[in-house]
Amino acid sequence: MRKFAMYGKFKxxxxxxxxxxxxxxxxxxQCKSVEGCDLYIINVSEDDPDTIWVTELWNDLEAHDASLRNEDAIAMIQRAKPLIAGVEPIKLKPLGGKGF
Amino acid sequence: MRKFAMYGKFKxxxxxxxxxxxxxxxxxxQCKSVEGCDLYIINVSEDDPDTIWVTELWNDLEAHDASLRNEDAIAMIQRAKPLIAGVEPIKLKPLGGKGF
Known part of the structure; x- marks a missing residue:
């Protein structure tokens, strides 16, 4: 089992x-009650109020993938879709550090 | 006082x-003993072993800036410099979430 991290860029x-x-x-x-989710922090770019970054840290890739199959998550994605011009995920292997 | 976040991309x-x-x-x-530093996680890109991303979350911008004036940090930057081809910081206003 290897931790999985992602920066999700939403334009x-x-x-x-x-x-x-x-x-x-x-x-x-919702993530607060999801086991396997360590971080799910919403940020807005300092330079552009229409660029939102989500900092994600998961116990493993499977925990992340499972979260996307959750019914509430699917409903939320449907609500968000009309607002989104583009998505760019940056996928990461976390190595360690403070808060890891 | 407003929290400050950054993704530091090191090529x-x-x-x-x-x-x-x-x-x-x-x-x-070193960050583990620094007050005002909530997260300092080292990640390597899934796509490129020579791209390292640092996920940072600080109590405020001043805590972040003070950390760069620390003598140990300055010595470490000097050691890292010859390895670094480029740096690109993505500066963020964190809004909330899990682990915030």
Whole structure:
């Protein structure tokens, strides 16, 4: 079992960054009760209010993949979709550190 | 006081990613005793062993800036410099979530 990390970059349609961040903050609330999810932090870019970054850390890739099959998550993705112009995931192998 | 987050992207010279990650993991060890540092996680890109990403979360920007003035940090930066081809920081305003 190897931990899995991801930076999820969401580019919102112009002016929709705040609304998108709110949905992602709801998703983060749900993650609080999900075992296998260590971090799910919503950030907005310092440079662009319509670019939202999600910092994710999971016990393993399977825990991450399972979360996407969750019914609540699927419903949330449907709500977020109209706000999103593009998604770019940066997939990472976490090695260690503070908060690992 | 507002939290501050950053993804620090370090592109190592070819073949130097592992050596760079080791120095950054030492820096992460030092961070463990630094108040104001919530997260300092070292990751390697899934796609490129010479791209290292540092996930940082700080109590405020001042805590982050103070850490760079620390003597040990300055010495570590000097050791890491010859391994680094380029640095690209992504600066973020963290909004909330799990592990925030």
């Amino acid at each position: 919102a349609h112009p002016g929709k960054g705040e609304a998108l961040a709110e949905i992602l903050l709801e998703a983060a609330e | 190592a010279h070819p073949g130097k990613g592992e050596a760079l990650a080791e120095i950054l993991l030492e820096a992460a060890e």
